[in-house]
Amino acid sequence: MPIGIAASFRFAGPRKEKKKKKLGGARMEPPPPPPPPPLGTTVTQRDQWTVEQEVGRIYSFFAQLPPAAQSFALEVQRDNHIEYLTRGLRGLAPSFGSLDASRPWICYWIIHSLALLGEPIDAELEESIIDFLSRCQDPSGGYGGGPGQLPHLATTYAAVNSLITLGGSRSLSSINRDKVHNFLRQMKQPSGGFRMHDGGEIDVRACYTAISVASTLNILDDELAEKVGDFILSCQTYEGGIAGEPGSEAHGGYTFCGLATMILINEVDRLDLSRLIDWVVFRQGVECGFQGRVNKLVDGCYSFWQGGACALLQKLHPFGLSEGGEDESTDSIDSSLYAASNVSEQEEQENNLESASPQVDGTCQFKQGGPQSASCSENTGNASYNFHERCAEGGSLFNSSALQQYILLCSQLPEGGFRDKPGKFRDFYHTCYCLSGLTVCQYSRSKHADSPPLPWDVVGPYSNLLEPIHPLHNVVLSKYQEANEFFAG
Ligand SMILES: CC(C)=CCC/C(C)=C/CC/C(C)=C/COP(=O)(O)OP(=O)(O)O
Numbered sequence: 454m455p456i457g458i459a460a461s462f463r464f465a466g467p468r469k470e471k472k473k474k475k476l477g478g479a480r481m482e483p484p485p486p487p488p489p490p491p492l493g494t495t496v497t498q499r500d501q502w503t504v505e506q507e508v509g510r511i512y513s514f515f516a517q518l519p520p521a522a523q524s525f526a527l528e529v530q531r532d533n534h535i536e537y538l539t540r541g542l543r544g545l546a547p548s549f550g551s552l553d554a555s556r557p558w559i560c561y562w563i564i565h566s567l568a569l570l571g572e573p574i575d576a577e578l579e580e581s582i583i584d585f586l587s588r589c590q591d592p593s594g595g596y597g598g599g600p601g602q603l604p605h606l607a608t609t610y611a612a613v614n615s616l617i618t619l620g621g622s623r624s625l626s627s628i629n630r631d632k633v634h635n636f637l638r639q640m641k642q643p644s645g646g647f648r649m650h651d652g653g654e655i656d657v658r659a660c661y662t663a664i665s666v667a668s669t670l671n672i673l674d675d676e677l678a679e680k681v682g683d684f685i686l687s688c689q690t691y692e693g694g695i696a697g698e699p700g701s702e703a704h705g706g707y708t709f710c711g712l713a714t715m716i717l718i719n720e721v722d723r724l725d726l727s728r729l730i731d732w733v734v735f736r737q738g739v740e741c742g743f744q745g746r747v748n749k750l751v752d753g754c755y756s757f758w759q760g761g762a763c764a765l766l767q768k769l770h771p772f773g774l775s776e777g778g779e780d781e782s783t784d785s786i787d788s789s790l791y792a793a794s795n796v797s798e799q800e801e802q803e804n805n806l807e808s809a810s811p812q813v814d815g816t817c818q819f820k821q822g823g824p825q826s827a828s829c830s831e832n833t834g835n836a837s838y839n840f841h842e843r844c845a846e847g848g849s850l851f852n853s854s855a856l857q858q859y860i861l862l863c864s865q866l867p868e869g870g871f872r873d874k875p876g877k878f879r880d881f882y883h884t885c886y887c888l889s890g891l892t893v894c895q896y897s898r899s900k901h902a903d904s905p906p907l908p909w910d911v912v913g914p915y916s917n918l919l920e921p922i923h924p925l926h927n928v929v930l931s932k933y934q935e936a937n938e939f940f941a942g
């Protein structure tokens with residue numbers, strides 16, 4: 454059992470009577486158990502109510518802690534995360550001979566999480582991962598879930614992102630770009646969409662993984678991009694968000710995928726962006742985290758899918774302040790919960806004012822240029838590189854400090870790893886997307902992609918700062934830049 458204040462934030466299972474601890478001069482009282490849900494509520498309402506109670510208890514417990522204990526609770530427990538992730542990566546190696554079909558994903562979630570934490574990977578382990586992923590490459594192109602398995606767009610995206618994150622010429626040159634291009638063409642459908650695999654589903658995920666991979670490998674051409682925009686457009690629902698396929702419900706995962714794809718193919722203005730913004734910002738709730746869709750529960754992984762979508766939208770249009778001088782996006786957040794953050798209201802307002810002031814100098818426009826090969830489409834150009842160079846001109850579309858608070862206090866496990874919500878177990882998927890959401894938050898007010906955030910943009914100690922990512926691909930920025938140079942020729 455881990456010792457530490459943040460350990461007291463875990464609410465999995467029934468609470469045992471423990472010895473009271475003295476910390477920073479304050480007596481640690483365990484919060485009382487939640488009262489039963491009100492009678493006459495539906496299952497959905499009861500679940501929502503229970504989560505609100507649990508999260509509320511965490512925040513009020515946090516609020517009564519002495520300052521030293523609060524600082525500790527808001528700290529990214531780097532060493533423990535690194536240990537959890539490294540153990541996971543080492544444990545994965547023996548399974549390189551098994552039939553499990555999600556290993557490229559597990560590689561990506563762990564390698565990317567370690568990269569966000571700035572932790573290098575042991576050279577021998579790196580070699581074995583490159584070899585394993587090479588063996589997942591199908592002779593006719595694309596990556597399967599394991600050696601000899603059917604190539605699949607999701608595992609192709611995971612493998613390519615993993616290899617880009619490892620970086621270096623051995624890793625990058627292990628990707629057979631011509632064959633990947635061949636696989637992407639095979640998955641392309643006359644409707645404009647893509648199939649996940651031969652005979653598989655046609656959906657927004659497939660469009661994103663195909664276009665993201667094509668973009669990072671610099672093989673995105675007009676043929677691949679043709680009518681993709683028509684397909685994504687047909688998935689934007691009356692709610693404003695984007696569904697997986699036409700006629701389905703809008704969901705954060707697909708909204709990120711659809712929006713990122715439209716940016717990568719230079720067609721984002723075809724979406725109804727104001728309805729999209731409305732939908733996404735209202736997915737951040739009183740718990741301070743995001744839900745994936747209307748009437749569903751908060752979940753740490755949406756810190757990236759929804760928070761990332763907000764970060765992309767912020768770069769598209771300048772968003773100002775409401776008449777009252779307050780950041781509009783914070784309106785829906787319960788101020789008593791928000792007060793638990795270490796950011797003072799004054800700092801918030803000063804920062805909002807600063808980041809919302811109109812940017813008129815020419816340096817904040819799309820930069821043309823950046824490495825690009827002759828094979829690159831004229832329409833898409835190097836949209837991904839250019840997008841990253843673009844400035845965020847307006848204020849934050851979401852409450853970044855509140856989201857950091859949810860990630861650190863409710864999703865983070867002090868012994869390492871992140872989870873969906875209190876009461877759930879940690880896993881590599883949630884660790885990857887909570888950390889990805891955290892970096893998005895930390896840099897969400899930075900005007901330039903490469904400039905370090907101001908101290909008050911980082912909740913907790915400044916040492917919590919993670920590596921910045923390229924938000925369209927979710928790979929660490931420096932690794933994206935290295936790959937962009939490497940594949941330019
Ligand atoms: C790149 C790539 C492959 C992206 C995948 C994007 C993604 C996360 C899609 C979400 C899929 C989905 C409908 C989950 C709902 O699960 P649920 O019903 O358990 O969760 P919910 O209650 O939160 O909606």
Ligand SMILES: [Zn+2]
Nearest residue numbers: 752753754873
């Ligand atoms: Zn989740």
